[in-house]
Amino acid sequence: MGVSVVICVYTEDRWQDILDAVSSVRAQSYPALETLLVVDHNPVLLGRLSAEFTEASDVLVLANAGPRGLSAGRNTGIAASRGEVIAFLDDDAVAERDWLRHFAAAYADPQVMAVGGRTEPIWASGRRPVWFPEEFDWVVGCTYKGLPPGKVKVRNVLGGNASFRRTAFDAAGGFATGIGRDGDKRPLGCEETELCIRLSRARPDAVLLIDDRAVIHHRVPAGRERFAYFRTRTYAEGLSKALVARSVGADKGLESERAYTSRVLPAGVARGLRDFVRGRPGGAGRAGAIVAGVTAAAGGYVLGSFRARSGGSATFSVVEIDRSEGETGAAA
Known part of the structure; x- marks a missing residue:
């Protein structure tokens, strides 16, 4: 089974990270059919990567053929890829x-x-900030405490470490533009959640899995170790969840979040307070961060829902994958 790997990139600041990500794909025990580097509206980076991999038969460098943003970049990679399975790897991560x-x-x-x-996170400071709760590792794009271990069925996979069968996109279309990150706005997300729910509706027999043996290591820059980013990202998650709920309905759009907020987070608060009472570092901070994160996300969700009901600017569209268009639009 051929597997294409798509890595979406946007900034020269991550040059070495991008090279490390490609190297980790090349070192796989199950070789990738190809690696596609999709450059998001950055001609300088596009030219530099094209020169770096000009003689590489296993790496294709191409420009995002759609609007600025991660979703359109992924859709460009899907359209240009040849594999039966398309895997996605963050540009600042390395795969085992x-x-x-x-x-x-x-x-x-x-x-x-x-x-x-x-x-798994690679913290810029060398270790997890003592106040940062594991229950909120999704804030920095990592697996969070509360997900079941092993190989399990899930509602949705997490986009920076995920794969899809090509026929999934034939059934459900591509990633929706207008939900995820676009390089300029708040750190939004949830585009993979919306796609997975759409896929399950289009294919009720579809099975979606997380296998925790498929491990990547994701760099967390210093700026994302700060509480200011934590608060901004959780608020943006609420905005994103409102868009997802608008698309697929609150029942499915918030199904996993209800269990997370009713069971996982209260247990995290209790654990933090218990650590505080026992004199362990960061216990009160972790409990407080969980409460602050929930509050920020709830605020974002309320505002996002209001904007959606009032016909505000928060809109998105689902992209049908046209492989012929993707191939002709690729820039090497």
């Missing part, structure tokens, strides 16, 4: 050697339409 092998093995079951993995 068996990452693709675990993905590919899961697709032996024809009902499996998507497989995600486990994402």
Whole structure:
């Protein structure tokens, strides 16, 4: 089974990270069919990467053929790829050697339409900030406390460490533009959540999995270790969840979040307070951060829902993947 790997890139500031990500794909025990580097409206980076990989038969460098943003970049990669399975890797992450092998093995079951993995943080400071709760590791694009271990069925995979069968996009269309990050706005997300819910509706028999043996390591820059980013990102998540709920309905759009907020987060607060009472560093900070994160996300959700009902500017569209257009629009 051929697996194409799509890495969306946008800034020269991550030059070495991008090279490391490509190297980790090249070192896989289950070789990738190809690696596609999709450059998001940055001609200088596009030219530099094209020169770097000009003689590489396994790496294709191309420009985002759609509007600025991660969703359109992923859609460009899907359209230009050749694999039966398309995997996505963040541009500031490296995959462990068996990452693709675990993905590919899961697709032996024809009902499996998507497989995600486990994402571990690499903190810029060398260790987790004492106040930063593991329950909120999704803030920095990593697997968070509360997800079930092992190989399990899930509502949605997490986009920076995920794969989809090509026919999933035939059934559901591509990533919706207008939900996720576009390089200029708040750190929005949830584009993979919306896609996975759409996929499950289009294919009720579809199985979506997370296999925590498919591991990547994701860099967390110093700026994202600060509480200001934590607060901004949780607020933006609320805005994004409002868009998802508008698209697929609150029942499905918030199904996993209800269990998370009713069970996982209260347990995290209790654990933080218990650590505080026992004199362990950061216990009160972690409990407070959980409360602050929930409050910020709820505020974003309320505002996002209001904007959606009043016909505000928060809009998005689902993209149908046209492979012929993607191939002709690719720039090497």
